[in-house]
Amino acid sequence: MRAYNFCAGPAALPTAVLEKAQSELLNWQGKGVSIMEMSHRSKDYIAVAEQAEADLRNLLNIPNNYKVLFLQGGASLQFSAIPLNLLGKNNQADYVHTGIWSDKAIKEAKRYGNIHTIDATYDVEGKMAIRPSQDWQLSENASYVHYCDNETIGGIQFGEIPTTTAPLVADLSSSILSTPLDISKFGLIYAGAQKNIGPAGLTIVIVRDDLLDQTKPEIPSLLKYSAQADNASMLNTPATYSWYLAGLVFEWLKEQGGVEAIHKINLEKSNLLYGYIDQSDFYANPIAQPNRSIMNVPFTLADSSLEKLFLQEAEAAHLLNLAGHRSVGGMRASIYNAVPLEGVQALVDFMDQFANKHG
Amino acid sequence: MRAYNFCAGPAALPTAVLEKAQSELLNWQGKGVSIMEMSHRSKDYIAVAEQAEADLRNLLNIPNNYKVLFLQGGASLQFSAIPLNLLGKNNQADYVHTGIWSDKAIKEAKRYGNIHTIDATYDVEGKMAIRPSQDWQLSENASYVHYCDNETIGGIQFGEIPTTTAPLVADLSSSILSTPLDISKFGLIYAGAQKNIGPAGLTIVIVRDDLLDQTKPEIPSLLKYSAQADNASMLNTPATYSWYLAGLVFEWLKEQGGVEAIHKINLEKSNLLYGYIDQSDFYANPIAQPNRSIMNVPFTLADSSLEKLFLQEAEAAHLLNLAGHRSVGGMRASIYNAVPLEGVQALVDFMDQFANKHG
Numbered sequence: 001m002r003a004y005n006f007c008a009g010p011a012a013l014p015t016a017v018l019e020k021a022q023s024e025l026l027n028w029q030g031k032g033v034s035i036m037e038m039s040h041r042s043k044d045y046i047a048v049a050e051q052a053e054a055d056l057r058n059l060l061n062i063p064n065n066y067k068v069l070f071l072q073g074g075a076s077l078q079f080s081a082i083p084l085n086l087l088g089k090n091n092q093a094d095y096v097h098t099g100i101w102s103d104k105a106i107k108e109a110k111r112y113g114n115i116h117t118i119d120a121t122y123d124v125e126g127k128m129a130i131r132p133s134q135d136w137q138l139s140e141n142a143s144y145v146h147y148c149d150n151e152t153i154g155g156i157q158f159g160e161i162p163t164t165t166a167p168l169v170a171d172l173s174s175s176i177l178s179t180p181l182d183i184s185k186f187g188l189i190y191a192g193a194q195k196n197i198g199p200a201g202l203t204i205v206i207v208r209d210d211l212l213d214q215t216k217p218e219i220p221s222l223l224k225y226s227a228q229a230d231n232a233s234m235l236n237t238p239a240t241y242s243w244y245l246a247g248l249v250f251e252w253l254k255e256q257g258g259v260e261a262i263h264k265i266n267l268e269k270s271n272l273l274y275g276y277i278d279q280s281d282f283y284a285n286p287i288a289q290p291n292r293s294i295m296n297v298p299f300t301l302a303d304s305s306l307e308k309l310f311l312q313e314a315e316a317a318h319l320l321n322l323a324g325h326r327s328v329g330g331m332r333a334s335i336y337n338a339v340p341l342e343g344v345q346a347l348v349d350f351m352d353q354f355a356n357k358h359g
Numbered sequence: 360m361r362a363y364n365f366c367a368g369p370a371a372l373p374t375a376v377l378e379k380a381q382s383e384l385l386n387w388q389g390k391g392v393s394i395m396e397m398s399h400r401s402k403d404y405i406a407v408a409e410q411a412e413a414d415l416r417n418l419l420n421i422p423n424n425y426k427v428l429f430l431q432g433g434a435s436l437q438f439s440a441i442p443l444n445l446l447g448k449n450n451q452a453d454y455v456h457t458g459i460w461s462d463k464a465i466k467e468a469k470r471y472g473n474i475h476t477i478d479a480t481y482d483v484e485g486k487m488a489i490r491p492s493q494d495w496q497l498s499e500n501a502s503y504v505h506y507c508d509n510e511t512i513g514g515i516q517f518g519e520i521p522t523t524t525a526p527l528v529a530d531l532s533s534s535i536l537s538t539p540l541d542i543s544k545f546g547l548i549y550a551g552a553q554k555n556i557g558p559a560g561l562t563i564v565i566v567r568d569d570l571l572d573q574t575k576p577e578i579p580s581l582l583k584y585s586a587q588a589d590n591a592s593m594l595n596t597p598a599t600y601s602w603y604l605a606g607l608v609f610e611w612l613k614e615q616g617g618v619e620a621i622h623k624i625n626l627e628k629s630n631l632l633y634g635y636i637d638q639s640d641f642y643a644n645p646i647a648q649p650n651r652s653i654m655n656v657p658f659t660l661a662d663s664s665l666e667k668l669f670l671q672e673a674e675a676a677h678l679l680n681l682a683g684h685r686s687v688g689g690m691r692a693s694i695y696n697a698v699p700l701e702g703v704q705a706l707v708d709f710m711d712q713f714a715n716k717h718g
Binding site: 001002003005007008009010011012013015018019021022025026027031032033034036037038039040041042072073074075076077079080081084108111112192194199200201202217218220221222223235236237238239240241242318320321326 | 360361362364366367368369370371372374377378380381384385386390391392393395396397398399400401431432433434435436438439440443467470471551553558559560561576577579580581582594595596597598599600601677679680685
C-alpha cells in the first residue's frame, strides 16, 4: 500500500500520475519505446514538452511576454544564474532574508555583485513574522528584488506579493502551483520541481522577456535565459523524463480543477493541521499566523525527548518523513498539492492519539 | 511490443532495467512510496546512491584517488565547468578537434581562457581518420588536454587513449562503459548519462583528486567539483530518480559480465554492421577503419532520394530512429550497450532486403 508521505522534497507525487507513468514506462503510447528512450528532438517528444508548457501557462495564467524554461540544476543553480543574468550594468540587487533558503541565495549572489540585504523577519509575541514590503529599505539602483516566497525549512511564508519598484524575483520552489498567482507582478519566478511539479532534476524558470539581454560575460552558456528561450529549453538535451512527469502532474492538476481548486484544498489541509496544533498543549508551531506556510508545517513536541518515538510510531502508522530539517530539528509535515486531505486528517488523528498517550 | 531503438540519445535502456523500475515505481521495496518521492538525505536513498557509485567504481575499476560525481546539466554544462575548474593559473589548455561535439567544447572553453586547438582529423583515401597523439603539436603550458573519445554525430572514435604530458580530459558521453578503460590515464572523464548510463538529466564526472583546488573565482558554486565531492554530489538535491536508474543500469551491466563482456558483444555488433555495409554497394560509411565508432554507425544510401522510404519501412519493421543527425543527414544506427545483438541482426536483415528491393 501507498503511505502518506510528508517529505519536504523530493516530495509526494499524485498516485494517479505515478500509475500513468508506470503503465506506459516500457512502451509509450504504443510506440515500442519508453518516453525516456526518445530523442528530445523527435516529433512525439516535442509534442509532450510543448503540451507541458501549454498546461503550465494555462494553470498559472502566464502572460505571453513571459518565457517558460524547463532547466536542470535545481533552484540552487539559479542562485548563480539569476545574478549572472539579471544584475546588469548596475551590478546591484536587493535580497530579502527570511530564512535558510533566502540566505543561500544571498550568499551566492554576493559572489557576483553588490547585494543589499533586507532582514525581514521579526518577533511578534514569541512567534516569527515577516515585515511587510512597505517597511523595507530598498536600494535606489537595484536591478531586481529577490525573495523566497515560502521558506521550506522554517515554514514561514509571505502572505502577499511584495510591492517593489525594481523587478521582483521569487524563489517559489515550495509554493508554486499551490495558490493562484498574478505572474505579471514578477520579473522572474523559479522553482525546483521536486515539491509541487515533479521529480528532482527539473527546474522551472518563468521570466519576463525584457529582462533577458543583460548577462554577465562569464556566464556559462547553458545558464543564459535568452539562449535557452531561443532554443525552447533544448540548448542541450533537457531532463526529458522529468519534463514528461511534470506534464503529467500539470494534467492531473487541471483535472483537480486547477490552482484555485487545489488552493481551497490546501487551505483546508493547513487549517486542519494548524487548528489542531493551536488547540493542543502538546504541540506548538513557531510562526505568526499571517506568515504560516500552507505547504510546510513545522511543529515541536512539549517533551522533545519523545521525538524519536513520535517518528517511529508515525512510520508504523504509514505517516512518513515527519522529521524536521537537520538544521532545526523538531517535526515538519510538508503538505504539498499531492498530499490529500485524508493524509492530513490521518496525521492529526495520529498526533492526537500520541498526545493522549504521552501528554 | 518493444521495438529496436537506434536513437543516438536519449537512447535505448535495457528492457530488464525498465521492467524493474516499473515494478517498483509506486512502492519502492515495500516502503509505501516511490524512490522518486524520497528525500535524497534519507538512509534508504543514500544506500541506493552509494551502491550506484560502488558499482560504477567496480565496473570501471576506478582508483581510490578519483572522485565520482553524479551531477546535472549534461555534458554541455561540463563544457563550462571544466575550464572553470581546471584552467588554473596558466589559464591555458589544448583542445583536440574531431567533430561537432569537440567543437562545442572548444567554443565554450575559449570564453574562459587561452585555448589551443589541434585539428586532429585527416583524409585517408576518402575516409576520415584521427591523427595519433604523437603527431599533435601540444602547448607547453597547457593545464590539460581535452578530447572527445567518440563523436556521436560523425561516428568517429579514438582507437586508443592519447598520450600527453598534461592531464587528459575526455568527453566519454557516448562511449563510457562500452569498452574497458584505464582510468589512471585520465585527469578527468565526463559523460552525459543518456547513452550508456541512464536517462537524460544526469551527468557523471570522474576526476583525479589532485586537480580539484584551482577553480576560477567566477565559477557558480554548484559547478565546483571540490564542493560536490565534499558533499557526495548532494550540495543540493541531485536528480534522484535518474541516479537510481543509473544504478539499475550498472547492476544490469554487472549481470552481463561487466565492461569486458559487453565490449565483446559491442565488437560483435559493430563488426556485423560495418561488415555488412562494407560488402554492400548500396550502403557506405565515411570513416577510416581504425577510427570507426563502435557505438554510432553513420551510413549513407547510394541513392539519397530513398532515405525517407528507408526510414518509413524501417519504422514499420520496428527499427526506430535511424535518421542521421539533422546537421549531417544520412542514416545513423546507434548501437549502445542496451541494443542487443539481435537488434543489429534485425537491422542488417532489413538493410539487405531494402537494398535488394531498391538497389
